[in-house]
Amino acid sequence: MTKIGGTVVLALLLLNIQGCGGGLRYSQVAPEAKDFHPRRVAVLPADTTAFPEAKGAIDRLFAEVLSERGWFTAVVGGEAIERRLKTDAELRKVIEDYLAKRDKVSFSDPALSGRIGVLTDTEALLLAKVDYWNYTTESGNKVGKVSLSITMIEVGTGKTLWTAVHHRISEYMIIKPDLPDVARGLIREMIDYMPR
Numbered sequence: 001m002t003k004i005g006g007t008v009v010l011a012l013l014l015l016n017i018q019g020c021g022g023g024l025r026y027s028q029v030a031p032e033a034k035d036f037h038p039r040r041v042a043v044l045p046a047d048t049t050a051f052p053e054a055k056g057a058i059d060r061l062f063a064e065v066l067s068e069r070g071w072f073t074a075v076v077g078g079e080a081i082e083r084r085l086k087t088d089a090e091l092r093k094v095i096e097d098y099l100a101k102r103d104k105v106s107f108s109d110p111a112l113s114g115r116i117g118v119l120t121d122t123e124a125l126l127l128a129k130v131d132y133w134n135y136t137t138e139s140g141n142k143v144g145k146v147s148l149s150i151t152m153i154e155v156g157t158g159k160t161l162w163t164a165v166h167h168r169i170s171e172y173m174i175i176k177p178d179l180p181d182v183a184r185g186l187i188r189e190m191i192d193y194m195p196r
Contacts, residue, residue, distance in 0.1 A: 024193055026165040033161040033195035036154055038123035041066065042116070044095065045078040045085075051133035057180040058130055058148075065187045066126075071196045076120050078128075091119045102127075110158030117155030124161075125153040132167060133183075135176055144170045144177040146186050152194060166190050 063077025147167035
């Protein structure tokens with residue numbers, strides 16, 4: 001019985017291997033990024049419009065992973081900003097206006113990003129979007145899949161310094177992988193490519 005149980009556990013672990021190739025699906029670094037070394041970064045609350053169940057986890061995970069890296073003297077996470085938005089009308093309005101301009105006319109307004117930087121006491125913004133957060137079937141295999149888009153903005157100029165898109169897939173047979181765990185591994189992998 002112990003031998004069979006060990007074999008089953010080993011088989012399940014092998015089937016739960018994270019699927020990823022070398023490098024990110026998409027990553028673009030602006031030439032100005034080589035001279036930009038922010039010490040304080042703000043992660044705006046993630047865009048989880050398509051997958052609202054990812055909301056709390058993604059905001060928490062970004063702050064955790066960035067803090068554990070130790071690259072920044074301060075990380076203002078999405079959860080902290082979300083709490084401030086409830087009481088700070090100016091910050092809420094500036095972020096809403098900034099994101100609306102980015103979305104509607106693809107313009108990163110330097111006056112608005114600069115104001116966000118002043119209000120959050122940061123030099124860079126990270127914008128995260130959950131592109132996929134679900135269990136599905138791919139090539140006949142059951143998988144848990146998380147896909148993210150991340151953008152880094154220099155607050156003073158409004159310039160996009162880095163954009164990346166990637167996904168992570170975890171295959172399973174019986175026990176579904178925990179999507180926040182899949183996301184944590186994905187965030188760690190993606191920010192390794194982030195200029196700093």
